[in-house]
Amino acid sequence: MEQRWANTSRLTINEKQFIEEALRSEIRVDGRRLYDYRRLTIKFGREDGSSEVQLGETHVMAFVTGQLMQPYRDRPNEGTLAIFTEFSPMADPSFEPGRPGEAAIELGRVIDRGLRESRAVDMESLCVVAGKSVWAIRVDLHIIDNGGNLIDAANIAALAALSTFRRPECSVGGDDNQEIIVHDPEVRDPIPLTIHHFPIAVTFAFFQEGNTLVIDPHYKEEAVSGVRMTVTVNSNGDVCTIQKAGGEGILSGDVMRCLRIASLKASEMTTKIKEAVETYNAEVALKKVKRHPSLIAKKITVPDVEMKEASFQKTKELSADMENSPNQTSTSLTTTKDRDTNASIGRPLNWDPYSSSAPAIVSSSTLPELVGTSKDANEDQMMQTDEEYDPNLKKDQIASATGVSSGIHKQNSPPKSLKDAVKPKHKRKKNAERGAR
């Protein structure tokens, strides 16, 4: 028993008294004002639908996955959304592995009410065959570090993950027109979820019998506070849920005040989340586009894996300007051009975007997708690059690609002699013309 005692985090009398005394002068222990949030960082993982949110010291990860399942009998044409929480024991000494405790269940319920019951995610678009097959979306929230205010952070993580989640496109077909074909993400672009609004959870902690309230309490303030209330509002001012936990009562006037403050905070937070999601989508789209010239440039360095990494890093650093980036990707790569140019020519030659099968290229190419879905590009930059590529792709992909790369080599003269730069260009052009015909 002593062993367990040794592991829980403790609060001293000094801290309790000090936090309350400081709040009487409207200052908080980490220097924030009463209604300030801590620093928020939203990051995304490599897969669609995974996000990592850091709110001060609190660290939460969210993963969204989807599966085809039978719908509930009373809602045959709606998909389902379920939230699962996992309080990792490394987040807090008081979290135990195994069955979720009260706090875990409360967090799951508040986020569930905010997302599902407020109809933030459109369920009817998740239906594939009414009554038989719908998409069941599952959101897993992992608490990595408990620095206080888990509900807000987990909510933001869930929203960010849902915004970047893509489900495979599926269509009904087959012999009896009842078979559901789930299309490979390489063949058809996966589809994002339709999110109508962003319910943002704002947590308040009350001190000194409701005289002082703070937003985004950190774990020491949470331990000292008497009452905690979470309101979930969206930027339109709709109240999605209210959850009040713990001890003393709050005056109804205070509740209304909290709702008003929360709706202000909600609009700020919504903007932040949307910006982060858009930046991430732009990066992803950029990666897809840049793979086209780097298919050629890709072969220039020796190991494929390294090349991919280098080109991805380059794409991150570069602006979306099509001209600059291909040049820079190739200038960053040292050359064994002669050896590889033939091989690289071989690749595009074998590739026919109009064939039904997916092209057998190591870097899972999305070029066929580009042809089909260039109109779906997310960002303006994407649109420009797509349009530039699109006519070329439809007619004479290889010529255009090699034309671009020959441009690359022209400007790559500094490291090598002009002769070396010129040679591969000629080779490639000849092959390209041959291949194009």
Added chain:
Amino acid sequence: MDVDTGNMTQTNLVDKVVVPGDVVLDLTKMENQTIKLGSGLRQDCDYISVMQAGKLRLSKPNKYWVESSQKRYVPRLEDTVLGIVVEHRSDNFLVDIKAPNLAFLPVLAFEGGTRRNIPKFETGTLIYARVVKANGIMNPELSCTDASGKAAEFGQLKNGYMFETSTGLARMLLSSPTCPVLEALGNKISFETAVGLNGRVWVNASSPDDVILVSNAIMRSEFLSGTQQRIMAEKLLERLQKS
């Protein structure tokens, strides 16, 4: 035989970061010398190798040790620590000092302590104490007197604010000459601190503003160099117009 560049009579890894497995000294290459090994180093037949990641330090002529920083504390004899009282048993208080076990503080281990005047510490009291017994397995024991039995500032700390840091930062705050951040802050604000080698720091000042300023400055100074600490402290003071 894998002999690195570190194996000379005088190791050139002093004041550098070492990781477990690094060989620091090759005893076969040294003549009859006495070497004193501190924490984090181990003798492996003919080699002295590192057991804990950290910075290797040398105190001339022959004392070597590794300075590392953790969030948890391993109790050592004669360390001064800040503990939180968890429970009051009949003959000792159970005190949490961020160690693997709770520490015992005998109820009589105070200056002039008798059965009649046992101090009343409730759960959550902050205590400044000294470690008098520390084995690996048993619960460590504390005392609120110094070696001669006087109080010497040990005992309960009242008011102020306590926060937790790593053991490395605590050691830096206690180093002499005075740690730069404390010096820079002390020029403008008057405050008192108690630093526990177990990674707990208590700060007290006349107004809550000052306490918060000092505690945040200390928390931010862990990975800064001396000049950086001074600059950071001065910027903070300027921002809050304490000049």
